[in-house]
Amino acid sequence: MKWSQTLIPTLKENPSEAEIESHKLMIRAGLIRRITAGAYAYLPLGTLVLNKVIDIVREEMNRGGAIEVFLPALQPLNLLEESGRLNVFGDDLITFEDRHGKTTALGPTHEEIITDIVRNEINSYRQLPITLYQIQTKFRDETRPRFGVLRSKEFIMKDAYSFDVDYEGLNRRYKAMYDAYCRIFDRCGLDYIVCEADSGAMGGDVSHEFMVPSHVGEDLLIRCMECGYSANRERAEAAPISSKNNATLQEIKEISTPHTHTIQEVSNFLKVKPDTLVKTMIYISDGQPVAVLLRGDHEVNETKLTKLLGQEAVALADHNTIEHVTGARVGFAGPVGLQIKIIADQAVSVLRNFVTGANKPDAHLLNVNPERDFKIDRIADIRYVTKGDRCPKCNHEIDISQGIEIGHVFKLGTKYSDALKAKFLDSNGREKSMIMGCYGIGVNRIIAALIERSHDENGIIWPLSLAPYKVIIIPVNVNDAAGMKMANQIYDEIVNVAGVEVLLDDRDQRPGVKFKDADLIGIPIKIVIGKKFTETKELEIKLRKSGETFLTPPGEVHMKIRELCERLSKP
RNA sequence: CGGGGCGUAGCGCAGUUUGGCUAGCGCGCCUGCCUUGGGAGCAGGAGGUCGGAGGUUCAAAUCCUCUCGCCCCGACCA
Numbered sequence: 001m002k003w004s005q006t007l008i009p010t011l012k013e014n015p016s017e018a019e020i021e022s023h024k025l026m027i028r029a030g031l032i033r034r035i036t037a038g039a040y041a042y043l044p045l046g047t048l049v050l051n052k053v054i055d056i057v058r059e060e061m062n063r064g065g066a067i068e069v070f071l072p073a074l075q076p077l078n079l080l081e082e083s084g085r086l087n088v089f090g091d092d093l094i095t096f097e098d099r100h101g102k103t104t105a106l107g108p109t110h111e112e113i114i115t116d117i118v119r120n121e122i123n124s125y126r127q128l129p130i131t132l133y134q135i136q137t138k139f140r141d142e143t144r145p146r147f148g149v150l151r152s153k154e155f156i157m158k159d160a161y162s163f164d165v166d167y168e169g170l171n172r173r174y175k176a177m178y179d180a181y182c183r184i185f186d187r188c189g190l191d192y193i194v195c196e197a198d199s200g201a202m203g204g205d206v207s208h209e210f211m212v213p214s215h216v217g218e219d220l221l222i223r224c225m226e227c228g229y230s231a232n233r234e235r236a237e238a239a240p241i242s243s244k245n246n247a248t249l250q251e252i253k254e255i256s257t258p259h260t261h262t263i264q265e266v267s268n269f270l271k272v273k274p275d276t277l278v279k280t281m282i283y284i285s286d287g288q289p290v291a292v293l294l295r296g297d298h299e300v301n302e303t304k305l306t307k308l309l310g311q312e313a314v315a316l317a318d319h320n321t322i323e324h325v326t327g328a329r330v331g332f333a334g335p336v337g338l339q340i341k342i343i344a345d346q347a348v349s350v351l352r353n354f355v356t357g358a359n360k361p362d363a364h365l366l367n368v369n370p371e372r373d374f375k376i377d378r379i380a381d382i383r384y385v386t387k388g389d390r391c392p393k394c395n396h397e398i399d400i401s402q403g404i405e406i407g408h409v410f411k412l413g414t415k416y417s418d419a420l421k422a423k424f425l426d427s428n429g430r431e432k433s434m435i436m437g438c439y440g441i442g443v444n445r446i447i448a449a450l451i452e453r454s455h456d457e458n459g460i461i462w463p464l465s466l467a468p469y470k471v472i473i474i475p476v477n478v479n480d481a482a483g484m485k486m487a488n489q490i491y492d493e494i495v496n497v498a499g500v501e502v503l504l505d506d507r508d509q510r511p512g513v514k515f516k517d518a519d520l521i522g523i524p525i526k527i528v529i530g531k532k533f534t535e536t537k538e539l540e541i542k543l544r545k546s547g548e549t550f551l552t553p554p555g556e557v558h559m560k561i562r563e564l565c566e567r568l569s570k571p
Numbered sequence: 572c573g574g575g576g577c578g579u580a581g582c583g584c585a586g587u588u589u590g591g592c593u594a595g596c597g598c599g600c601c602u603g604c605c606u607u608g609g610g611a612g613c614a615g616g617a618g619g620u621c622g623g624a625g626g627u628u629c630a631a632a633u634c635c636u637c638u639c640g641c642c643c644c645g646a647c648c649a
Contacts, residue, residue: 012598012610013583017642037641092648109649143572143647151648159649197649207649218648408649440649458609477607512609519609530608540608 001469002491003505006044010517020216022451023148025460029521031447038145038153045521046447048468048501050156053446054135056187056465057158064180065173066131066160071113073137075105079112083419094139094153106139111416111438114161118434119422125165128424128434131173133160135443147216149444150404156443163417164435165426174206174411177439181210181407186571188446189463191453192406195221195230198303207410211403212449221403222385226396234303237381238389238398240346247352250367252336258362261331263296266364270355273297277355278348278368280333282317282325282340285309289317289325293335293344293376295351298383305382308343332357334365335374344376345383404449405442412436460522461545464568469503471561472523476511476530483529486554490527490539493558500565519544525564527557543568 009030017034018024026032031046042050058068077095080086086093094106107113114132122128138157145152162173178194185192190212197209209232211221222236223229231237260266267274277296282289283305290309294300306314319330325340326333334356335342348354353367370376389398414433416422422434447466454461464470471494475487484506491504503523505514511530518526528540532551539557541550541564552560 009581011582016577016583019643034641088649111649140648144643144645146643157649405649410649438649474608479607510607510609510611512607512611515609517610528608532608 001501001503003503003507008045008517008521009043010520018148020147020150020452021455022150022216022448025451025455025520026148026448029460032149034148038142038151040149040152045468049447049462049466050443052466052468053188053443054156054158057135057184057441057443060180060184060187061133061158061160063183064131064176066133066162066177066180069114069117069132069134071107071110071117071134071136073107073139075107075110075113077103077105079116079420080105083112083115083416085112089140092140092142094141107136108138108140109157109440110134110136110159111161111412112420115416115420115422115436118161118163119417119420122163122422122434123424125424125426129162129164129169129173131160131162131177131437133158133439146218148448150216150448151218152444155445158441158443160439162437162439163422164437165424165432167413167435170411170413170435170437174409174437177409177437178208181409181439181441184441185210185406185446187465188450189454189465189571190406190446190450193221193223193230193403195223195232195403196235197232197408198234207408209405210407210409212406212453213401214404214449214452215402216452217402217404219403219405221401223399223401224391224394224396225399227391227394229391229393233384234301236385236398237392238385239392239395240381241350243350245350245352249369249372250353252368252373253366254358254360254363255366256362257332257364260362260364261329266355267296270364270366272355276351276353278335278351280326280335280338280357282322282333283314284317284321285311285314288340289321290341290343291325291333291335291338292382293342293348294383295345295347298345298347298386300345301382301384304380305343308378308380308382326357326359328357328359328361328363332359332361332363334359334368335370335376336365336368338374341377342374343378343380343382344370346379346381347383349376349379404445404452406445406449407439407441409439410437412438455522458516459520462522462524464524464565467501467522467524469501469523470565471500471502471525471527472518473502473504473527474511474514474518474529475504475506476514476528478506478508480534483533486533486539487529490529490554490557494561497558497562500561524568525561527561 011028014024015027030043032040032042035041089108095103097103135158139154142153164170193211195209195211197207220233222231257269260269263274263277274296279294279296281292283292322330337359356365356368358365391398417433417436423431426432451460473487473491475483478484494500494502524544526542532538532540538551538553541552
């Protein structure tokens with residue numbers, strides 16, 4: 001492609017709309033333009049990169065045994081009602097009314113659609129297993145689109161769904177997809193971490209997230225640098241806190257604490273650290289209030305709590321219920337004297353002589369101790385891991401960092417096949433629910449995540465596999481006939497080499513402009529026809545990433561390019 | 572949805588507090604000259620309903636009311 005023939009609108013200055021590097025660079029390099037909040041247009045360069053990613057995803061999904069389909073973005077509400085997810089998605093769902101008054105949604109994901117197809121078309125174990133996937137635009141009315149294509153209202157996703165006759169089959173399918181994901185991200189040149197994740201609103205039991213470590217990531221990664229344990233925030237566990245606390249039990253004492261509602265206020269008022277306080281939170285589970293005890297510096301993990309209580313969801317009790325149950329305003333609840341079930345976090349169970357609310361207005365209790373002063377009904381891990389916690393596997397100190405989620409694989413089990421009655425007859429003629437898995441990749445996010453990890457002060461640094469063009473030819477002076485002739489000759493040669501896309505910067509611009517632009521758009525290999533060519537008839541080949549430079553006679557250029565491409569495509 | 576900020580030329584911004592504007596600056600764009608190894612120089616030029624609507628005033632980018640859009644923090648988020 002010749003630069004003058006395409007549209008690559010580069011910008012010298014940073015756009016005011018962008019906050020993070022990848023977003024700034026995608027705009028400056030002319031990959032994307034914002035059309036409205038959370039929706040971006042891909043310009044020619046961005047489209048080329050997008051297609052590179054899609055090609056890789058498609059190849060590896062096919063290799064992993066998945067079969068491509070293409071589902072509609074328009075979805076009827078009744079299927080979402082049937083699966084019970086209409087409420088789950090709530091306001092995130094983008095809907096509209098058609099001319100007949102029927103409400104239709106723009107698909108946020110496609111479990112229901114694919115399950116509907118499969119339940120209609122597959123009836124026998126003989127037709128299973130099967131994994132179907134598509135690459136489609138998804139729509140979610142994000143409360144706050146952010147960071148360019150990292151969180152947008154409209155985004156491209158590769159989503160795959162597997163259907164098996166049993167869990168052994170699901171495990172094989174899961175492994176095949178997991179492996180395909182590794183190949184995809186490897187080929188994209190991404191550094192990624194696989195971490196255990198909770199399956200969240202998707203349902204199901206086991207799941208893994210593929211994360212790219214980045215300080216702009218919106219997810220927290222809990223990792224052990226010693227043994228490799230990694231999990232997301234919802235899922236991560238900490239090693240139990242040692243119970244070797246031999247402190248003598250002190251006498252319980254009530255103390256006046258006017259207007260101290262929060263842990264911080266109590267902590268300041270009593271001049272004690274938050275980790276010697278215990279907070280008592282009243283939750284509603286199955287319609288009944290339960291008390292949840294946490295150390296003052298810890299936060300409740302509602303995902304763990306929900307699972308522990310065996311509920312679909314739990315919620316904090318409202319103020320009236322709290323006052324009714326505890327006899328005091330919010331902020332003064334404590335376990336002593338409570339008539340409801342008490343669940344204590346493991347970290348609380350090993351504390352001695354701690355401070356709690358007194359279940360009276362403006363009062364707290366000092367030197368509270370379990371067993372002596374109240375009874376714990378259940379001890380469990382119900383909190384988020386925090387700094388200072390230790391690895392549950394090897395007890396090394398845990399590391400907490402941020403990451404961008406680029407892929408997620410779930411074992412769904414029968415959540416959707418039960419809800420939507422996707423059943424088959426097994427070899428004994430018995431009807432069974434299909435065992436499902438689902439597997440997603442954020443295609444746009446791969447691009448943004450890659451740029452976050454691979455850029456310098458001059459611009460993007462593409463890996464060969466995603467580069468919109470592998471080679472850029474820069475004739476330093478387009479008015480120099482000999483140089484231009486050579487540029488065109490080299491262009492013709494390389495353009496015919498399979499798989500080596502080349503861009504010829506034929507603009508009548510000063511060399512500085514062309515060099516800056518070439519660096520900005522991140523083309524891996526640069527061929528410069530300038531001073532050296534005039535002097536010695538040699539061409540200069542320079543690598544974007546390392547800055548390495550080679551001088552090559554024109555006759556050997558295409559061999560050299562081949563060689564460099566081979567070298568650069570190795571990890 | 573709560574809190575904060577911003578809408579002035581394609582992009583980045585000044586001017587708004589204290590009304591006087593025929594609205595300015597840098598980049599980009601167009602023409603010519605000159606220049607050609609890291610975002611050159613000179614000269615000339617085009618480009619604006621100051622987000623929109625209404626109001627106050629002799630006079631509004633500037634003050635008031637409403638409205639639309641965008642960004643940031645939070646809440647939210649397979």
